[in-house]
Amino acid sequence: MSPPVKLIGFFGSPYAHRAEAALCLKGVPYELMLEDLFNAKSELLLKLNPIHKKVPVLIHGDRAISESLVIAEYVDETFEGPPLLPSDPYDRAMARFWAHFIENKFIKPFFMAHWLEEGEVREAFVKEAKELLPLLEEQLKGKRFFGGDAPGYLDIAASMLAPTRMAVQEVTGVALINDDDYPALSQWAREYISNEALKPCMPDKDQLLAYFMKNKEMYKAGVKAMLQK
Amino acid sequence: MSPPVKLIGFFGSPYAHRAEAALCLKGVPYELMLEDLFNAKSELLLKLNPIHKKVPVLIHGDRAISESLVIAEYVDETFEGPPLLPSDPYDRAMARFWAHFIENKFIKPFFMAHWLEEGEVREAFVKEAKELLPLLEEQLKGKRFFGGDAPGYLDIAASMLAPTRMAVQEVTGVALINDDDYPALSQWAREYISNEALKPCMPDKDQLLAYFMKNKEMYKAGVKAMLQK
Numbered sequence: 001m002s003p004p005v006k007l008i009g010f011f012g013s014p015y016a017h018r019a020e021a022a023l024c025l026k027g028v029p030y031e032l033m034l035e036d037l038f039n040a041k042s043e044l045l046l047k048l049n050p051i052h053k054k055v056p057v058l059i060h061g062d063r064a065i066s067e068s069l070v071i072a073e074y075v076d077e078t079f080e081g082p083p084l085l086p087s088d089p090y091d092r093a094m095a096r097f098w099a100h101f102i103e104n105k106f107i108k109p110f111f112m113a114h115w116l117e118e119g120e121v122r123e124a125f126v127k128e129a130k131e132l133l134p135l136l137e138e139q140l141k142g143k144r145f146f147g148g149d150a151p152g153y154l155d156i157a158a159s160m161l162a163p164t165r166m167a168v169q170e171v172t173g174v175a176l177i178n179d180d181d182y183p184a185l186s187q188w189a190r191e192y193i194s195n196e197a198l199k200p201c202m203p204d205k206d207q208l209l210a211y212f213m214k215n216k217e218m219y220k221a222g223v224k225a226m227l228q229k
Numbered sequence: 230m231s232p233p234v235k236l237i238g239f240f241g242s243p244y245a246h247r248a249e250a251a252l253c254l255k256g257v258p259y260e261l262m263l264e265d266l267f268n269a270k271s272e273l274l275l276k277l278n279p280i281h282k283k284v285p286v287l288i289h290g291d292r293a294i295s296e297s298l299v300i301a302e303y304v305d306e307t308f309e310g311p312p313l314l315p316s317d318p319y320d321r322a323m324a325r326f327w328a329h330f331i332e333n334k335f336i337k338p339f340f341m342a343h344w345l346e347e348g349e350v351r352e353a354f355v356k357e358a359k360e361l362l363p364l365l366e367e368q369l370k371g372k373r374f375f376g377g378d379a380p381g382y383l384d385i386a387a388s389m390l391a392p393t394r395m396a397v398q399e400v401t402g403v404a405l406i407n408d409d410d411y412p413a414l415s416q417w418a419r420e421y422i423s424n425e426a427l428k429p430c431m432p433d434k435d436q437l438l439a440y441f442m443k444n445k446e447m448y449k450a451g452v453k454a455m456l457q458k
Contacts, residue, residue: 051334051364065322065326066326067329070326071322073322074321074322077318078318089303089306089307090289090294090307092303093302100299101280135280
């Protein structure tokens with residue numbers, strides 16, 4: 001029998017959501033341990049992820065695993081249930097390629113465009129995000145999910161464009177992803193947040209909205225600080 | 230029969246070396262197509278990797294795959310030969326975690342410390358690199374390679390600390406990795422460059438040295454420009 005699964009997460013973290021989504025899609029029961037990152041990080045988090053000191057951390061028996069996409073692959077390889085990655089090596093490579101694209105090329109300009117104040121710097125990020133968005137839109141061509149008929153690894157990697165993005169969009173008033181410009185991405189996000197298998201781990205819409213509304217200034221200050229680094 | 234394998238690479242690119250190393254370790258014959266990145270990029274490269282326009286690109290029949298570590302996993306999953314990733318899901322997760330660490334946390338301060346001019350900014354990167362190096366040293370404890378007795382996925386991910394780093398060290402005179410401070414990493418690098426299975430794709434030491442010597446000023450200007458971005 002598999003040892004119990006626990007997840008150190010944080011409400012509002014799209015990275016923690018990725019790990020939860022992987023567990024949900026595989027049908028793995030888990031105990032969610034929520035951090036209070038605005039106060040002190042827990043000793044457990046610091047002990048289990050001493051390098052990055054970040055959520056999510058998956059605890060499986062005496063094993064601890066960090067990094068959301070590493071967790072997703074671990075969950076896929078360890079537990080029964082529908083596969084998260086495609087079975088063909090080339091399709092797997094494409095899923096990993098696009099996950100890498102989202103992680104290393106897309107996220108920064110996209111969210112900078114949402115949180116930065118008006119100005120030249122923001123405009124440059126908006127321009128960059130708009131150049132990249134069609135590439136993601138294209139990946140959904142003729143498909144309900146990036147993974148095909150059901151959400152998979154790449155949907156997990158992209159998931160911050162669903163619940164998180166929708167809440168951030170409402171709070172900031174920036175709507176880069178909209179039905180006119182990116183109908184496939186818009187429809188995908190609606191499918192993602194209402195997917196039956198993902199329901200147990202989908203953050204409550206109103207609660208997520210309240211979270212970003214409350215912490216708006218912190219996020220704005222955060223992106224500014226990132227630019228000065 | 231598997232279709233022919235070609236690799237678009239560039240002499241001196243540690244990322245292209247990763248892809249070559251994966252093919253070498255699996256014993257896959259391949260044709261190396263060298264780009265001349267100092268002049269125009271080839272039409273083939275621009276066509277097959279339109280997103281990043283970077284080497285390496287693996288061509289396997291009518292499939293094209295970019296991103297060095299994505300290529301390494303594809304090669305591992307597609308071809309016979311010794312496995313590059315460990316078989317246990319937890320060990321696989323650890324290999325991926327540390328590859329991610331090298332990629333997203335370690336490489337920048339480490340190479341900034343080598344190429345930047347003396348000054349406060351460089352000192353901050355040296356400090357950061359010195360805080361991170363013991364973590365990698367620790368991963369080699371009691372092992373010849375990160376992958377155990379033979380080089381594997383994590384050795385490939387770390388390979389720029391072997392041939393590339395050794396040449397850069399000689400050209401810049403910066404020796405962060407040395408036998409006194411990091412005996413395991415130093416010994417690992419020597420094992421890596423003299424490994425029998427990797428011989429067919431190991432860049433010639435003198436040629437690599439000549440490459441970095443010749444392009445020294447370009448690299449120095451490059452890291453400076455990166456900081457201003």
